[in-house]
Amino acid sequence: MNKNLRWKIITIVGVIALAVFAFYPPSQKVNLGLDLKGGVHIVMRVQTDDALRIETQTTVERLRETLSRAGVQYASLEVTSPTQFVAEGVQNPQAFRQAAVEVDTVYARSPGAGGRETYTMRPNIATQLREEAVNQALQTIERRVNELGVAEPIVARQGAADQILVQLPGVTDVTRAKEIIRSTALLELKIVEQGPFPSEDAARQAYGNNVPPDLQIVPGSEDIASTGGGTPATVYYVVRRVAPITGRDLRNARTSLDLNNLPAVGFTLNQDGAQRFGQLTEQNINRQLAIILDNRVVSAPVIQGRITDEGQITGSFTQQEASDLSLILRSGALPASMDFLEERTVGPTLGRESIEAGVMASIGGLSLVVLFMLFYYRLTGLNAIVSIIVNLLILLGMMAYLGATMTLPGIAGFILTIGMGVDSNVLIFERIKEELATAKGVRAAVNAGFDRVWWTIVDTHVASLIAAMFLFQFGTGPIRGFATTLTIGLLSNVFTAVFVSRTMFELVLSRRHPQVQTLSI
Amino acid sequence: MQILSKPNYNFIRWRWYALALSALVIAAGVAVIVSRGGLPLGIDFSGGTIVVVKFDQAVTEQQVRGAVDPIPGEEVVQQYGDPADHEWLVRLAQTDTVEEGASLEEGSQQILDALTKAGLPSYELLSREIVGPVIGADLQRRGLYATLASILAITIYIAFRFRFSFALGAIAATFHDIVVTVAFLVFFGYDLSLNIVAALLTITGYSVNDTIVIFDRVRENLRSMRKDSLEQVVNVSVNQTLSRTIITAGTTFFSVLALYIFGGEVLRGFAFTMLVGIVSGTYSTVFIASAIAIILSQRRRPFSASAQAAGRPEAAARPGRKSRGAKAS
Numbered sequence: 001m002n003k004n005l006r007w008k009i010i011t012i013v014g015v016i017a018l019a020v021f022a023f024y025p026p027s028q029k030v031n032l033g034l035d036l037k038g039g040v041h042i043v044m045r046v047q048t049d050d051a052l053r054i055e056t057q058t059t060v061e062r063l064r065e066t067l068s069r070a071g072v073q074y075a076s077l078e079v080t081s082p083t084q085f086v087a088e089g090v091q092n093p094q095a096f097r098q099a100a101v102e103v104d105t106v107y108a109r110s111p112g113a114g115g116r117e118t119y120t121m122r123p124n125i126a127t128q129l130r131e132e133a134v135n136q137a138l139q140t141i142e143r144r145v146n147e148l149g150v151a152e153p154i155v156a157r158q159g160a161a162d163q164i165l166v167q168l169p170g171v172t173d174v175t176r177a178k179e180i181i182r183s184t185a186l187l188e189l190k191i192v193e194q195g196p197f198p199s200e201d202a203a204r205q206a207y208g209n210n211v212p213p214d215l216q217i218v219p220g221s222e223d224i225a226s227t228g229g230g231t232p233a234t235v236y237y238v239v240r241r242v243a244p245i246t247g248r249d250l251r252n253a254r255t256s257l258d259l260n261n262l263p264a265v266g267f268t269l270n271q272d273g274a275q276r277f278g279q280l281t282e283q284n285i286n287r288q289l290a291i292i293l294d295n296r297v298v299s300a301p302v303i304q305g306r307i308t309d310e311g312q313i314t315g316s317f318t319q320q321e322a323s324d325l326s327l328i329l330r331s332g333a334l335p336a337s338m339d340f341l342e343e344r345t346v347g348p349t350l351g352r353e354s355i356e357a358g359v360m361a362s363i364g365g366l367s368l369v370v371l372f373m374l375f376y377y378r379l380t381g382l383n384a385i386v387s388i389i390v391n392l393l394i395l396l397g398m399m400a401y402l403g404a405t406m407t408l409p410g411i412a413g414f415i416l417t418i419g420m421g422v423d424s425n426v427l428i429f430e431r432i433k434e435e436l437a438t439a440k441g442v443r444a445a446v447n448a449g450f451d452r453v454w455w456t457i458v459d460t461h462v463a464s465l466i467a468a469m470f471l472f473q474f475g476t477g478p479i480r481g482f483a484t485t486l487t488i489g490l491l492s493n494v495f496t497a498v499f500v501s502r503t504m505f506e507l508v509l510s511r512r513h514p515q516v517q518t519l520s521i
Numbered sequence: 522m523q524i525l526s527k528p529n530y531n532f533i534r535w536r537w538y539a540l541a542l543s544a545l546v547i548a549a550g551v552a553v554i555v556s557r558g559g560l561p562l563g564i565d566f567s568g569g570t571i572v573v574v575k576f577d578q579a580v581t582e583q584q585v586r587g588a589v590d591p592i593p594g595e596e597v598v599q600q601y602g603d604p605a606d607h608e609w610l611v612r613l614a615q616t617d618t619v620e621e622g623a624s625l626e627e628g629s630q631q632i633l634d635a636l637t638k639a640g641l642p643s644y645e646l647l648s649r650e651i652v653g654p655v656i657g658a659d660l661q662r663r664g665l666y667a668t669l670a671s672i673l674a675i676t677i678y679i680a681f682r683f684r685f686s687f688a689l690g691a692i693a694a695t696f697h698d699i700v701v702t703v704a705f706l707v708f709f710g711y712d713l714s715l716n717i718v719a720a721l722l723t724i725t726g727y728s729v730n731d732t733i734v735i736f737d738r739v740r741e742n743l744r745s746m747r748k749d750s751l752e753q754v755v756n757v758s759v760n761q762t763l764s765r766t767i768i769t770a771g772t773t774f775f776s777v778l779a780l781y782i783f784g785g786e787v788l789r790g791f792a793f794t795m796l797v798g799i800v801s802g803t804y805s806t807v808f809i810a811s812a813i814a815i816i817l818s819q820r821r822r823p824f825s826a827s828a829q830a831a832g833r834p835e836a837a838a839r840p841g842r843k844s845r846g847a848k849a850s
Contacts, residue, residue: 174649340626341655342652344649345650349575350648357783358788360784364776365776369775372775373772409791415779419777423773427769430764463729463730467729469671470670474663474664474667474722486723
C-alpha cells in the first residue's frame with residue numbers, strides 16, 4: 001500500500017469516526033422537528049395599530065390636562081384613528097398650538113377651517129413604534145413560553161415584519177398554551193367614579209347621557225358574593241381613562257387564597273408603584289378600586305385603608321386559571337392584541353407513527369438499492385453501498401453538529417440522498433465499463449472513469465443545490481428540514497461518491513498485479 | 522452485467538411524436554385544471570382547517586359525515602391511511618368571513634365538538650392544521666416565486682456551463698415535467714400542499730440532473746465527432762448514457778416507491794409527486810430536452826459553426842480535464 005493511499009484511508013476513517021461521534025447517541029443528538037416529536041406551531045400577527053392607538057390616546061389625555069391647566073378653550077378633542085387626533089372648535093389657535101407644542105415631535109399638525117386642528121403621527125415615528133411593539137410582544141411571549149416550562153421552544157419573528165412564530169414541542173394542551181400566549185394581560189387599577197350600573201345606558205344616564213371625555217365605562221362581572229350562588233350578571237363601572245397603576249408597576253404575581261379560601265392572584269408592586277398606590281388608596285378610603293384586566297373589571301373591592309405594595313385579585317378563578325393569570329401578569333402585558341394566522345398541531349401519536357413510517361421507508365429504500373447494486377455490479381456494487389452508507393453517516397453527523405432539525409420531509413431527503421448516491425456511482429461505474437471495453441487495462445479504465453464524470457457530477461450537484469436553496473427560502477419548518485437534509489446530503493455525496501469510492505477502487509487494485517485485466521463490475 | 526449492450530436506438534427520429542405526446546398530456550392536464558376552475562389548492566395555500574382524528578373503534582364514513590354535517594360551510598371527510606387504523610380527516614374550507622384571530626380556530630373546535638356529541642366512539646386528535654388567508658396567500662406567492670426562481674437560476678447555470686440552446690432545452694424539459702406532474706396530481710385528486718410543492722421543486726433539480734448528464738456527453742462527443750450532424754451526436758450521446766439513465770431512474774423510482782408504500786399518509790402526496798416526476802423527468806431527458814436543444818441550435822445557425830463557438834467557453838470552464846488532449850489527438 002503506498003503512502004498516498006494510506007493517508008486517504010486514514011482521512012476516510014477519521015471522517016466516519018467524527019460523524020458517528022457527532023450523532024451518537026442519535027436519540028439525544030439529533031433534533032426532531034415538531035412533525036415527528038408532536039407539538040404546536042403557531043404564527044401570530046401583532047396588531048401594531050393597537051400600540052399606536054394607545055400612544056395616541058395617552059397623548060390626547062395628557063394634552064387635555066395641559067390644555068385645561070393653560071385655560072385653552074375647545075369644543076372637542078377626539079382620537080379619530082390609531083395615528084390621528086382632531087381638535088374641533090378651537091377658539092384661540094395660537095394658545096392651543098402653544099400648549100400642544102410638546103406633541104409636535106411625534107405628530108404633524110395641519111390646521112383646518114372652523115378652529116379645527118388635525119394631528120397625524122409622523123410616519124417614521126409610527127414605523128418605529130410598530131417595530132417596538134413587535135419586539136416587545138416577542139419578548140413578552142418569550143417570557144411566557146419560558147415560564148410554561150416547554151423544552152426547546154422557538155419564539156421568533158417571521159415573514160412579514162409584524163408576524164411572530166412560536167413553536168412549542170411536546171405541548172398537548174394547545175388551547176391553554178394559546179390562551180397564555182395571546183392574553184394581552186393589560187392590568188389597570190383605577191378608582192371607581194360611579195357604579196356598578198346594571199347596563200351601559202344606566203351608566204350613561206347617570207351623567208345625563210354626556211359622559212365626560214376623561215371617563216370611560218368598563219364592563220365587569222357582578223360581585224360573586226352578592227349573587228347568592230347564581231350566575232354573575234354583567235355590570236358596568238365608570239372609571240377614569242388614565243390608570244394610576246398598571247401592570248408595569250408589578251414586581252411579582254403568584255397564586256394565593258382569598259378570604260374564602262378560593263384561588264386568587266396576589267401581587268406585589270415595585271417601589272415606585274407602591275408609593276403611588278399608597279397615596280391613591282389613602283385618598284380614596286371607602287371608595288371602590290376597580291381591578292381591570294384587558295378592559296374588563298375582574299373585581300372592585302372597597303378600599304379599607306392605606307395599602308402600599310401588596311394586593312390581591314379575586315374572582316371566580318379555578319386553581320389553573322389563577323396560576324395562568326399570575327404567570328401572564330409576571331411576564332408583563334402585550335403592547336397590542338394578537339391575531340392567529342396559522343396553527344399546526346401534531347399529536348404525539350402521529351409523530352411516533354411518522355418516525356416509524358420514515359424509518360421503514362428508509363430501510364426499504366436502502367435494501368432495494370443494496371440488492372440491486374450487488375446484483376448488477378457484483379463486487380463493485382459493494383463499493384457503491386459503502387459510499388452510500390458513509391454518505392448517510394456524514395449526513396447524520398453534520399445534522400447533529402449543525403443542530404439542524406430532522407423532519408418527516410427530511411427523512412424523504414435521506415431517501416433522495418440515497419438516490420443521489422446511487423446516481424453518482426452508476427455514472428462512474430457505467431463509464432468505467434465503457435473504458436474497460438476500449439481495453440486500456442483496469443487501472444487506466446478506473447482512472448478515466450472517475451476523471452471523465454467529475455464535471456458531470458459537479459454540474460448535476462450544483463443544479464440540485466440551486467433547487468434545494470430555493471426550497472429553503474420557500475419552506476416552513478418541515479420543508480426547511482428537507483432542504484437542509486438535501487443540501488448536506490448533496491455536499492457529502494460529492495465526497496463519498498468520488499473520494500471514498502475511488503479510494504476503495506485503489507485499495508482493491510493496489511493488491512493486484514498491475515497488468516490485471518478483469519474487474520468485477 | 523449489462524442491461525443494454527451497445528444500445529443504438531434512433532431517439533431523435535421520434536422527437537416530433539414525443540413532443541406531440543407531451544403536448545397531449547399537458548393539454549389534457551390544462552383542460553382538467555380549467556374545467557375544475559383552477560388548480561386544486563390544499564389548505565396550505567387556500568386557507569382552511571384540517572382535523573385528523575383516530576377513533577378507538579371502527580366508524581363508517583356516513584357516521585363521520587353525519588356528525589360534521591351540521592357545521593356551516595362545506596366539509597370534506599376522508600379516510601386517512603390504513604382503514605384498520607380508524608383514522609379520519611375532516612377538512613373545512615376557509616370561509617370569506619373568517620379573517621381575524623380568534624375566529625380562525627372556531628372551525629376546528631366545531632369539528633371536535635360535533636364528533637364528541639355525535640355519540641361516536643372516543644377519539645384522539647392526531648393533527649390539526651389551521652391556515653388563515655394571510656398565510657395562505659403568502660405561501661402561494663412564495664411557492665410560485667421559489668419554483669420560478671429555481672428554474673431560472675438553473676437555466677442560467679446551464680447557459681453558463683453549456684450553451685444557451687441547451688439551457689432552453691433543459692428549461693423546457695423541466696417545465697414539461699412540472700406541468701405533466703401537476704396534471705397527474707389533478708387526475709389523481711391530490712390537492713397542492715406545501716409538501717407537494719417541495720416535491721415539485723425537488724423535481725426541477727432532478728429533471729435537470731438527468732439532462733445535464735446527457736448534455737455533458739454531447740459536449741464531449743462534439744469534439745470527437747466533428748463530421749457528424751448534431752442529431753447524430755445527440756443520438757449517440759443519449760444511447761451511450763441510456764443504461765445509466767435507466768438504472769438511476771429505476772433505483773430512485775424504487776426508493777421513492779418504498780417511501781410511497783411505507784412512508785405514511787403525511788408523505789403520500791410528496792412520494793406520488795416524486796414518482797410521477799421521476800418517470801416524466803427520464804422521458805423528457807431522452808426525448809424533450811435534446812429535441813428542443815437540436816431544434817433551437819439548427820434555427821440559429823448551421824451546426825458546424827455553433828459547435829466551434831461552443832468549444833471556446835468550454836475550454837475555460839473545464840480546465841482540469843486530463844482526458845481532453847488525449848481524446849482530441
